[in-house]
Amino acid sequence: MLFFNLEFGRALPDIETLVSENYARVYRFCARQVGSDDAADIAQETFVTMQKSLKRFNGKSSVTTWLLGIALNHCRNHRRKKENLNVAIHDWFDASGHSPESAVVDSVVLYKALEKLSHEHREVVLLHEIEELTYGEIAELTGVPEGTVKSRLHHAFQKLRTELCGGGA
Amino acid sequence: MNPRENLKAYLDGELSSADRTLMESALAGDEHLREELAALEQLSLAVKAGAREFDVCGYEELRAKMTSRRKLGVWWRTFGTVAVVGVMAAVLFPVFSQSRSEAATEPMAASPTQSKSAVESADAAPATMQELSKPGSTTSERFAGGGASGAKEEGGAGSNRSEASRAGKGSAQSETLASKAGGEADRELKTKSAIGGSSSSDEEGGANGAQTLNRSDARPTEPGLIPNSSSKGTESDGAGWSVGVLASVFLLVAFIAWAISAGLRYFRNRGGSGPGDSSSG
Numbered sequence: 103m104l105f106f107n108l109e110f111g112r113a114l115p116d117i118e119t120l121v122s123e124n125y126a127r128v129y130r131f132c133a134r135q136v137g138s139d140d141a142a143d144i145a146q147e148t149f150v151t152m153q154k155s156l157k158r159f160n161g162k163s164s165v166t167t168w169l170l171g172i173a174l175n176h177c178r179n180h181r182r183k184k185e186n187l188n189v190a191i192h193d194w195f196d197a198s199g200h201s202p203e204s205a206v207v208d209s210v211v212l213y214k215a216l217e218k219l220s221h222e223h224r225e226v227v228l229l230h231e232i233e234e235l236t237y238g239e240i241a242e243l244t245g246v247p248e249g250t251v252k253s254r255l256h257h258a259f260q261k262l263r264t265e266l267c268g269g270g271a
Numbered sequence: 272m273n274p275r276e277n278l279k280a281y282l283d284g285e286l287s288s289a290d291r292t293l294m295e296s297a298l299a300g301d302e303h304l305r306e307e308l309a310a311l312e313q314l315s316l317a318v319k320a321g322a323r324e325f326d327v328c329g330y331e332e333l334r335a336k337m338t339s340r341r342k343l344g345v346w347w348r349t350f351g352t353v354a355v356v357g358v359m360a361a362v363l364f365p366v367f368s369q370s371r372s373e374a375a376t377e378p379m380a381a382s383p384t385q386s387k388s389a390v391e392s393a394d395a396a397p398a399t400m401q402e403l404s405k406p407g408s409t410t411s412e413r414f415a416g417g418g419a420s421g422a423k424e425e426g427g428a429g430s431n432r433s434e435a436s437r438a439g440k441g442s443a444q445s446e447t448l449a450s451k452a453g454g455e456a457d458r459e460l461k462t463k464s465a466i467g468g469s470s471s472s473d474e475e476g477g478a479n480g481a482q483t484l485n486r487s488d489a490r491p492t493e494p495g496l497i498p499n500s501s502s503k504g505t506e507s508d509g510a511g512w513s514v515g516v517l518a519s520v521f522l523l524v525a526f527i528a529w530a531i532s533a534g535l536r537y538f539r540n541r542g543g544s545g546p547g548d549s550s551s552g
Contacts, residue, residue, distance in 0.1 A: 117337065126327045142329030149333055155535075160277060196323045197424070207317035215283040216318075230283070237285050256279045259311055262291045 117156065121149055125167055129232060130174050134194035135177035144180055150174040167239045174243055191216050194228055207266065215265035223258035230255055274301075278308055301438065351529045357522040365515035 128148055133141035135198055151172050195213055216224060229240045230251075237255075241248040274297040280286050281294045298304055 117320070117341075118334075120331065121330075121337065125330050125333065129327045129329065130325050134323065138325055141325070142332070146333045146336060148328055149337065150340065153337055159389060194323055195318070195321045207313060208316070209321055212314075212317055227318065231315060232322045232479065237280070252280050252285065253276075255283075256276055259279050262314055262318075265309060 104267050112210070117153055120165060121151065122171075124169050125149070127166065128169055131170055131173050132177055133231060134228060135174070137193045138181050138189065140180060143171065144176045147209065150175070163242055165205070167235070167242060170235070170239075171243045194232055212262070212268055217264045218265060219258055219261060223254055223261065226251060226254045227258050227262075274298075274304060275307065278304070278311055282308060282311055294503060347529070347532070350525075350535065352525040354522060354529050358519070358526045361519035361522050365519070368515065 111225060125145065129141055129145040132144040132148070136144055148169060155172075159165070168229075191213060195216055196209075198209070216227070219227065225244070226240060229235045229243065230237070235243070237248050240251045244251070251258045274294055276296055277290060278284060282293065286294060299306065
């Protein structure tokens with residue numbers, strides 16, 4: 103079943119389909135932003151907001167990006183209430199994991215390097231590397247130009263390399 | 272532009288075709304640049320490999336919540352529509368009711384002359400009825416000049432049927448004369464008839480009679496009909512107004528409650544999706 107957006111003349115999936123297709127992704131996104139304890143609440147708030155404002159969706163971006171944008175706003179509000187503006191790295195990076203890459207890059211050192219990044223740099227690394235969003239989508243979500251996203255990502259990786267090299271990686 | 276600044280973007284496939292060509296040519300001629308690219312790729316893979324996985328929960332709760340919200344939304348929309356229609360009906364009903372009652376009373380209330388004439392016809396009616404009940408009086412006498420016949424009875428001399436007919440015709444031709452005659456003509460007639468009567472008094476009496484006939488034709492000569500109907504209309508209008516006002520107040524309160532609730536929900540939604548506006552498209 104399709105929900106027809108009269109304002110923009112586009113056919114969108116109905117709410118049930120949107121929820122079933124995107125809930126897992128939104129939940130994981132929220133869990134990485136605010137931790138697993140509050141992730142379910144934030145994800146639910148995200149979809150309730152989506153239900154209310156679906157008619158205002160103008161189709162400039164994908165539905166998933168739009169949903170992640172709503173989720174990001176809820177996560178920021180949540181962190182603001184808890185007076186913790188920074189995303190906790192342990193919520194999205196597991197230093198104890200063993201992978202072929204961990205043989206080349208020490209996970210614990212990488213974890214510490216990520217901790218030293220500024221909030222903006224860490225956020226852009228999370229959104230691009232973990233959430234696999236494009237530069238354009240990150241720019242839309244965070245409200246900064248695409249060139250800024252590119253620059254932040256470049257500097258974030260330069261700092262990570264510097265930390266890893268200085269740590270003996 | 273320093274090609275190193277674009278290494279990450281090249282790795283992510285975010286460069287334009289022109290920049291990618293430039294980068295590839297730079298990579299082909301710079302071994303150190305290629306090593307940097309390989310290091311960035313390993314670092315990127317390491318970050319991705321360290322991503323935590325979560326067991327998704329709360330999906331069923333969300334579905335239940337959204338279903339209940341949808342039902343509530345349908346209820347609110349229905350209630351709001353009914354409230355709006357009700358308020359409009361309650362506001363318009365008294366207005367239409369008033370205009371209808373005004374339209375019904377306007378013909379009587381609009382012309383003071385007619386009201387006065389109606390009262391005069393009511394005064395004159397008993398004489399006419401006496402004349403009608405008088406045995407031997409013909410229809411032509413009644414319609415030609417009931418008042419003149421009455422005058423003849425009261426006066427007792429000097430007037431005949433032709434005079435009465437003439438007077439009746441004259442009064443029928445001249446509505447102004449008949450209107451002016453009115454109650455004064457009646458009183459004058461009585462006075463003049465008591466003195467002895469004359470053709471002029473007969474004429475005036477005939478005018479009075481014609482006026483009586485005209486008014487009798489215009490409206491049934493039942494005393495008190497007009498005031499009674501008027502008072503009944505006022506009572507029904509008052510009841511209509513009361514019902515209308517009560518309905519208006521009730522529905523207005525319901526509408527205000529609905530509007531406040533809708534406003535609160537709207538602002539709450541805006542607050543919830545605040546920065547989402549940047550991502551709302």
